[in-house]
Amino acid sequence: MSRRNARGIGSLYQQHSHDAYRRASERINEQQVESIRLQIATFQEYLVNFSQKHRKDIESNLEFRNRFTDMCNLIGVDPLNIERGSLFSNLTGLSDFYMSLAVQLVDMCVSTSSLTGGLVRVDDILQALSTKRRTAITLSDLHKAIKVLKPLNDNAHQYEIIPVNDILYMRSQPRQVNNDILTLLEIAHSNHGWIDQHTVHTHSPAWSTDRIRNSLRQAVMDDGFVWVDEQAPSTRYYFPSLFHDVVQSVV
Structure with a gap:
């Protein structure tokens, strides 16, 4: 060969x-x-059946809800962001819980916006939601509900949590809250919920009279964050968002 x-x-x-x-x-x-x-396919069926079977536990039991959330996160499933027609589009329980919570959050923000200008303490919202749902609602739950609402943000509504020192506030109006307004809010919080020009000048001596007046005018006219009391010896400006019973009044 x-x-x-x-x-x-x-x-x-x-x-x-x-x-x-x-x-x-x-x-x-x-x-x-x-x-x-x-x-x-097997896991999909298990997860859907599990969420349906334990729906009441997911809604009413904080620890159970957190464990179920952890289980979803462990396998990379976001029950708050499931596309229709996807493998887990039939997943219920957790997604329904946060959708319902988001609706109640919007209702509270809308119901109190004429009083607070769309600025409410997060602690008051959590307390009101917990009372309404008869189960503990946490800050983590609130963040997830806000995530559900994110696609609905527009020129009229925008839901965001903003910190002012050690206090968290829910903002439900699209206008950004500038630093001067946040300073006024901080001063009012340490002064039983109200301020006047003298109080602001005492806490912020570097501010000019015009800056104080302009900031107060904006808080009243543009943002609607404060109420004006002209019956006091000096005009007082109250932040109703600091009143504990504002949100509770709509529960």
Whole structure:
């Protein structure tokens, strides 16, 4: 046999081996894909059934709700951001809970906006929601409810939690709250909920009279954050968002 024929036979053998390996690899890949598909389908069914079976526990039991959330996060499933038609689009319980919570949050913000200008203490909201739902609502729950509302943000409403020192406030109006207004809010918090020009000047001596007046005017006219009491010896400006019973009044 010539060397050329030997090389030809060797090439055919190598090609045959390569084809055999490729076919075997394809069969293995197909089997793996099918196995993964079955595992996902099984887990999907389990997760949906679990969420439906324990729906009441998810809604009423904080610890159970947190554990279920952790389980979803562990496998990369976000029950608050599930596209229709996706593998987990039938997942209920947790997503329904936060959708319902988001609706109640909007109702509270809208109901109190004429009083507070769309600025409410987060602690008051949590207390009111906990009372309304008869289960403990946490800051984490509130963040998730706000996430549900994010696609609804527009020129009329925007839901965001903002910190002022150690206190968190819910802002439900689109206008950004500037630093001067936040300073007025901080001063009012340390002064039983109200301020006047003298109080502001005492806490912020570097502020000019015009700056104080302009900030107070904006808080009243533009933002609607304060009420004006002209019956006092000096005009007082009250922040109703600091009143504990404002949110409770709409529960």
